Amino acid sequence: MPLVDPEFLAEVKRSPAFNAEACLNCGVCSAVCPLEIELLPRKLFRYVLLGFKDRILANTETIYSCLLCKMCEANCPQEVSIAENVRALRFWINKKVFQL
Amino acid sequence: MSTLKIGVYICHCGGNISHYVDVEEVRAAVAGEPGVVVAKTAMFTCSDATQQEIIADIREHNLEGLVVASCSPKLHLFTFRETARRAGLNPYQYTQVNLREQCSWAHRNNRRAATEKAVRLVRAGIARTNLTVPLEPFKIETVPAVLVVGAGVAGLRAAVGMADLGMNVYLLEKEAQPGGWVNRPGKMYPAGRVGKEIIAQLLAEVQERERITLFTGAEIVEKSGSVGNFQVKVRVGGRRRQEISLNVGAVIVATGFDVYRPAACEYGYGFTGVVTLPEYWDLLAAANGNLIYRRKEIKDVVYIYCVGSRQDPEKENAHSYCSRYCCSAAVYAALQTAEINPQIRQYHLYRDMRTYGKSELLFTRAREQGVRFLKFAGDNPPRVEEQAGGRLQVTVCDLLTYGEEVEIRADLVVLVTGMVPRENEQLVKVLKLPLGKDGFFNEIHPKLRPVETVVDGVFICGAAQGPKDYPESVASALAAVTQSAALLKKGYVELEPLVATVDPERCRWCGECAAVCPYAAIEKGQYLYRQVAWVNEAVCKGCGGCAPVCPGQAIDLRGYTDAQIKAMIDGLLKGGL
Numbered sequence: 001m002p003l004v005d006p007e008f009l010a011e012v013k014r015s016p017a018f019n020a021e022a023c024l025n026c027g028v029c030s031a032v033c034p035l036e037i038e039l040l041p042r043k044l045f046r047y048v049l050l051g052f053k054d055r056i057l058a059n060t061e062t063i064y065s066c067l068l069c070k071m072c073e074a075n076c077p078q079e080v081s082i083a084e085n086v087r088a089l090r091f092w093i094n095k096k097v098f099q100l
Numbered sequence: 101m102s103t104l105k106i107g108v109y110i111c112h113c114g115g116n117i118s119h120y121v122d123v124e125e126v127r128a129a130v131a132g133e134p135g136v137v138v139a140k141t142a143m144f145t146c147s148d149a150t151q152q153e154i155i156a157d158i159r160e161h162n163l164e165g166l167v168v169a170s171c172s173p174k175l176h177l178f179t180f181r182e183t184a185r186r187a188g189l190n191p192y193q194y195t196q197v198n199l200r201e202q203c204s205w206a207h208r209n210n211r212r213a214a215t216e217k218a219v220r221l222v223r224a225g226i227a228r229t230n231l232t233v234p235l236e237p238f239k240i241e242t243v244p245a246v247l248v249v250g251a252g253v254a255g256l257r258a259a260v261g262m263a264d265l266g267m268n269v270y271l272l273e274k275e276a277q278p279g280g281w282v283n284r285p286g287k288m289y290p291a292g293r294v295g296k297e298i299i300a301q302l303l304a305e306v307q308e309r310e311r312i313t314l315f316t317g318a319e320i321v322e323k324s325g326s327v328g329n330f331q332v333k334v335r336v337g338g339r340r341r342q343e344i345s346l347n348v349g350a351v352i353v354a355t356g357f358d359v360y361r362p363a364a365c366e367y368g369y370g371f372t373g374v375v376t377l378p379e380y381w382d383l384l385a386a387a388n389g390n391l392i393y394r395r396k397e398i399k400d401v402v403y404i405y406c407v408g409s410r411q412d413p414e415k416e417n418a419h420s421y422c423s424r425y426c427c428s429a430a431v432y433a434a435l436q437t438a439e440i441n442p443q444i445r446q447y448h449l450y451r452d453m454r455t456y457g458k459s460e461l462l463f464t465r466a467r468e469q470g471v472r473f474l475k476f477a478g479d480n481p482p483r484v485e486e487q488a489g490g491r492l493q494v495t496v497c498d499l500l501t502y503g504e505e506v507e508i509r510a511d512l513v514v515l516v517t518g519m520v521p522r523e524n525e526q527l528v529k530v531l532k533l534p535l536g537k538d539g540f541f542n543e544i545h546p547k548l549r550p551v552e553t554v555v556d557g558v559f560i561c562g563a564a565q566g567p568k569d570y571p572e573s574v575a576s577a578l579a580a581v582t583q584s585a586a587l588l589k590k591g592y593v594e595l596e597p598l599v600a601t602v603d604p605e606r607c608r609w610c611g612e613c614a615a616v617c618p619y620a621a622i623e624k625g626q627y628l629y630r631q632v633a634w635v636n637e638a639v640c641k642g643c644g645g646c647a648p649v650c651p652g653q654a655i656d657l658r659g660y661t662d663a664q665i666k667a668m669i670d671g672l673l674k675g676g677l
Contacts, residue, residue, distance in 0.1 A: 002507070004506055004507060006445040
């Protein structure tokens with residue numbers, strides 16, 4: 001059972017422009033995704049908000065498969081900067097996993 | 101059998117009746133009934149032209165009774181009563197026969213039988229009309245004063261409103277201090293105003309008005325009289341208890357709500373760190389830079405929504421309704437918490453977010469400020485456990501994370517408790533207030549008559565009739581002001597004369613009738629040194645409950661006398677066409 005890690009969000013947020021907190025979980029992003037990636041982005045953002053670090057690391061491949069096409073962003077009713085958020089996560093993974 | 105001169109009008113209702121019932125045949129069948137002088141059909145009886153024709157007929161033939169066989173009396177009883185009145189005929193000598201809802205619409209597949217039924221119904225109407233007598237509505241002068249029960253935000257606002265309309269106001273408060281639930285030190289949504297300040301302002305307005313008399317520690321013990329003219333006894337507490345008699349035209353009940361108190365161990369209530377939302381408000385009001393609970397700084401707060409609301413209706417005494425204010429109040433508490441210390445991490449476990457109207461903006465703001473929301477299903481609520489080291493652990497199946505079980509560690513768990521009806525046994529008994537299934541006071545109609553009760557002259561407002569936030573309570577208080585002032589400003593009330601009457605020659609006062617009367621309209625009276633039943637005509641609703649229980653057949657219902665009902669049955673049974 002995953003334990004909520006309250007510190008994690010702040011860790012990712014160190015990169016600029018992460019605003020997934022506004023997400024309403026409506027799912028429009030998943031519906032319009034041209035790659036039909038089921039994980040991205042709303043589920044991914046839940047993991048970030050609740051601090052499920054392991055889940056994020058287990059999905060590293062998927063996070064990198066995003067095209068950053070911004071189709072989701074253009075349709076987001078809460079104006080979440082989804083592509084920027086994915087990039088912020090990649091930044092964190094680059095540092096954390098690939099030590100770049 | 102004595103008869104009156106009666107006019108009968110059978111309506112086509114533009115085909116609604118005549119497509120399924122042969123109205124001409126009905127007319128021919130009833131034209132020879134005792135008393136019938138005029139019998140006609142009309143395409144639309146309610147049309148202006150036909151009403152004019154009826155008036156002309158009444159005048160020309162000196163008609164003494166009128167029967168219109170058309171639609172439901174709900175639609176046109178008052179229309180044709182008024183037609184009769186305009187022609188100089190007593191409106192209570194009019195009978196409406198419902199041929200549409202109770203005949204043609206119900207029997208569209210059998211014209212023959214429908215026509216026969218229509219004949220029987222019209223015959224019954226004619227038979228009843230033959231036994232009518234002229235009746236006049238009762239006129240009762242109203243007292244320009246009102247009793248407001250409860251001096252919370254709704255009662256105070258209602259008192260000020262009534263006083264400004266020129267009424268004398270007696271304002272009762274059961275507690276030692278007025279103000280009710282709003283009278284608290286914390287800020288309230290939607291405008292962020294401090295409850296105490298709202299109450300202080302209203303109290304100042306009350307004090308400015310000489311017409312308002314405020315009694316604290318006061319309870320209503322007795323009520324008699326009727327709409328427009330009630331006699332009320334009030335017990336005023338304090339060291340010297342005393343009873344005061346008041347004379348008022350209307351009563352506004354604004355007794356408010358109670359907060360739900362969780363049972364022991366419900367969501368961990370009783371553990372250190374598990375508090376209700378009102379208890380949390382006190383922490384917020386006392387906070388100064390940091391949020392402190394029992395000398396410990398709070399860093400992680402979990403809120404659990406719908407505690408004591410939307411309970412499983414199968415459960416005994418379940419509060420199955422939504423308390424409406426709590427989602428907005430909890431989201432507002434989150435914003436206040438973030439204002440005190442933005443570092444505090446907040447997790448809101450909700451079932452459905454019902455931040456309706458402008459509160460939706462509060463919800464958006466809370467999310468943007470990093471407050472995290474998790475959604476649980478009603479049949480799978482979160483669990484709260486105590487951990488070593490004095491922290492709490494909350495486990496919840498979060499539907500937003502695809503039904504995953506999630507654990508949260510917290511310093512404080514806030515149970516977002518709902519509103520429950522206040523215990524008001526005495527008041528309910530004295531005022532005969534109708535209670536809804538949920539235990540709150542019931543209005544006549546939730547949309548069209550939202551502050552009136554079945555007890556004429558007794559109005560309800562505020563959270564006493566169901567969960568409301570304070571702006572909604574004030575709005576309903578002002579609705580009650582309008583309704584009661586509309587009643588009292590006219591100076592008199594007119595009541596239907598269709599009430600129970602007692603034949604004092606036959607009455608032996610056994611009390612059976614008084615025992616069954618749901619409105620307490622029957623009292624013991626005097627007649628030639630004997631005790632007999634006496635009907636307070638202003639209180640009687642003409643339900644007829646008393647008539648059949650009278651062993652001496654001394655009670656009759658005006659407009660629906662036993663003789664009339666028997667005549668109607670004879671009319672119905674008198675063979676078909």
